[in-house]
Amino acid sequence: MLVLGGLFFFTLQNKTAQQQAAKPAEDSCPNLTIITPKQGTKITSPMTVTVIVDNTKSQSCHWTVFEAQAGTMTLTDSTGQTIGTGVLTTTSEWMTDKAVIYNGTINLTKIPASSYITLTVTEEDPSGKGGKQITLPLKY
DSSP states (O other), X not given: OHXXXXXXXXXXXXXXXXXXXXXXXXXXXXXXXXXXXXXXXXXXXXXXXXXXXXTTSOSSOOXXXXXXXXXXEEEEETTSOEEEEEEEEOSSOOSSSSOEEEEEEEOOSSOOSSSEEEEEEEEOOTTSSOOOEEEEEEEO
């Protein structure tokens, strides 16, 4: 009975991870676009992330940039464990009305529990209230 219960739990957990990986990237703020990696891409460590912040696109949403930093990045595995973090920065002029490219690198600190992982980019928010987030399902 315990073996069957364990098998059921493992199957359910793997199916949940697959379903999460199949979800499209959240578009809570269209002013940040993840250029690389692409959704569903198989990644290696270190992983480079490139985004564009273009606050000219929408009046209803503004992606906050603070001191040339566009946000933090977190990689999580299918169990929700953090397996890597990084920061998106630019060396370009960031105090502009034009689109700006930001880059960051994430080194995996742990081996993921499964091949399904999620990249989360969180907006810089100097107020400490927590910023907007965009998620992207990937594979390891």
